[in-house]
Amino acid sequence: MxxxxxxxxxxxxxxxxxxxxxxxxxxxxxxxxxxxxxxxxxxxxxxxxxxxxxxxxxxxxxxxxxxxxxxxxxxxSKGMATRPAPQRTEDLAGAAVAAQWGRMATPLRHAIQDAQARFEYIGGAPSAALFPAEDWRRCMSHAMRESAKSRGFYGPAEGLPALRQAIARHIAFSRGVQCAADDVIVTAGAQQALDLVARVLVSPGSVVAIEEPGYPPMRYLLEAQGARVVGVPVDDEGIVVDAIPAGTRFIYVTPAHQFPLGMPVSQARRIALLRRAQELGAVVVEDDFDSEFRYTGRPTETLFSLDTRGTVAYVGTFSKTMSPQLRLGYLVAPPSIRDAVATAKHLTDSHTPPMQQWALARFIDDGLLVKHIRRCHAAYALRREKLIARFAGDLAPWFEVVVPAAGFHMAALCRQPVDIGLLISLARRVDVGLYPLAPFFHFTPPQEGLLMGFGAIDSLDIDPSLDRVRDILTQIA
Known part of the structure; x- marks a missing residue:
């Protein structure tokens, strides 16, 4: 330098x-x-x-x-002046817009970094201990060889053909999603896929329907685009279709494993949702974030598979099956928005890093992803059963869990008044990381409870950590 x-x-x-x-x-x-x-x-x-x-x-x-x-x-010399912070200029032409972004909440932004307890029940975090490091290292070596052949040129905005083909084959096998490689757009995680769809569909004043309770970053993302966001309640069968308002342009749902409560959308409700979307001319964004980990019942059909009119955009991610640090996801775009999304992708970040794409394509094609998912499934299934048993046992006086059919988190709803803030604070003192359910409610009064992620905690740690939680509850309840 x-x-x-x-x-x-x-x-x-x-x-x-x-x-x-x-x-x-x-x-x-x-x-x-x-x-x-x-x-x-x-x-x-x-x-x-x-x-x-x-x-x-x-x-x-x-x-x-x-x-x-x-x-x-x-x-x-030490003690000399450090670089001064740039002065804030309040009379910038775009100051009001910048201030709006600055005031915007960023839920879940620092959750992983803040997870410092020995026993962690943080949601959305897969098991780091199960990450297939040796297999991934070999795939990265392959990626380096393939990347060298490109001579350092920029990659296609839609993603490398090898990875798009691998994703299309994988989701056809694992989720019954029939699509061509050209329908797949590789993204930096599911969050970018959601952002791209919002960019090409939402304009100021557009009515957008999301689940209530639901995924907070999606609501803030849509509001940042100027949308009028409407919360639609969920019940035991999922999103209440009759509550989706007229004029809705965009419907965001998590049908396989509702976030955060965990119930799947029933088959009848899925059909009704597609019918309602067709009546409105709305695009349904199906966030299928962790459905590959299914424990009970038959696999549910995706909305994308049921759709015959090209109204569903299917979003998936490798943050849950592999690691969020890879920042790899994908969007299967309906024909009506495919070109627009590809253009938006090109203009916003040009392309997703090719090295990881080559590695993941090899990882999928060699059967390593399916092998890894099966290994994780066995571990998560054991943790799920242990949690269900404890909440049906000595924790039952305080909480009732919504038993999830898929994924690796569950909601524990309060049966009686519990000071959740105090419980979380005291649990942190004894090295147990708990997280509240209330922040996922916005349009309605929150249900008090806990979001219990079981991806990041070892099965052997569940009983001793929940013993500590029970002892705290006994003291404060």
Whole structure:
């Protein structure tokens, strides 16, 4: 990295260099502890003699602005000014819009980073211990070889053909979603897929229906696009179709495993939802985020599979089956919006990083994803059974769980008044991470309870951690 110094003419070269470095240190552009280039290197970069640079360094050292370390180099003295924060300008033309974004809530933004307890029941986090590191490392080696062949060019916005084909085959096998590779758009997780659909369908004032309770980031995303977001209640059969208002342009649902309560949408309700969407001319966005982990009953048909009119956009993610750190998801777009979504994808981020795409394509094609899902399924099924048993046993006086047929979280609803905030605070003191259900309600009074994720906790830790929760409940209830 070159040090930014401008030398003009050939007069007082040492003074010019000394003055610019001094100003950079005083202003904080060169922070305390930062290493300067060796005198020989800086002299070559600036077209100066090494003696000139050495003299400037010597003067700065005499002023105690620099310090030399024998055999290591020259550094800015500790305690010098740090880089100043840029001043806030309140009269910017776009200040009101920027302020609106700044005030916007960011639910779930720091949840993973804040998960520091020994026993973690955080929702949406798969098991890091089960991640297939060796298999993935081999696939990344393959990806590096394939990437070298591209000569560093940009990739297609829709995703690499190899991965789009692999995803199409995988979801046909695992979820019965029949689509061509050209229908698949690779995204940076499900969140980008949702954002892309919102970008091409929503304009200020558009009516958008989402589940209540539901996924908070989706509501904020739609509101940021200027949509009028309407919460539609859910019952034991899922979203209440009759409550979807006239004029709705966009319907967001999680039919296989409702987030956060966990019930699936019944077959009759699915058909009714598609019929209602056709009446309205609305696109249904089906977020199928963790349905590959199914424990009871027959697999439910996706809305996409039932759709005969091209009204369903199907969203999937590898954040739940693999790891959220991969940032890989996909959208199966209906023909009516496919080109628009591809254009939006190109304009917003050009393309998803190809290295991970090559690796994931190989991972899927070699059968490693199916193998990994089966391994995780066995582990999650055991954890699910343990949680159900405890909430049906000694925790039953306080909570009732909505038993999930799929996924790796469940909702525990309060049977009697419980100070959830106090429970969470006291549980954290004994190294148990619990999370409230209330933040997922917005349009209606919240149901008090807990969102119990069982992806990040080992099965052997469930009983001892819930013993601590029970003891706290006994004391505060």
């Amino acid at each position: 070159e040090l930014h110094v401008v030398i003009e003419g050939r007069k007082d070269l040492t003074g010019q260099l000394y003055g610019q470095l001094k100003d950079a240190i005083r202003s904080g552009r060169l922070a305390g502890g930062e290493q300067l280039p060796p005198t020989r290197l800086l002299a070559e970069q600036l077209g100066l003699s090494r003696k000139t640079v050495a003299e400037a360094y010597a003067r700065l050292t005499y002023d105690q602005l620099l310090v030399g370390r024998t055999g290591i180099g020259t550094f800015v």
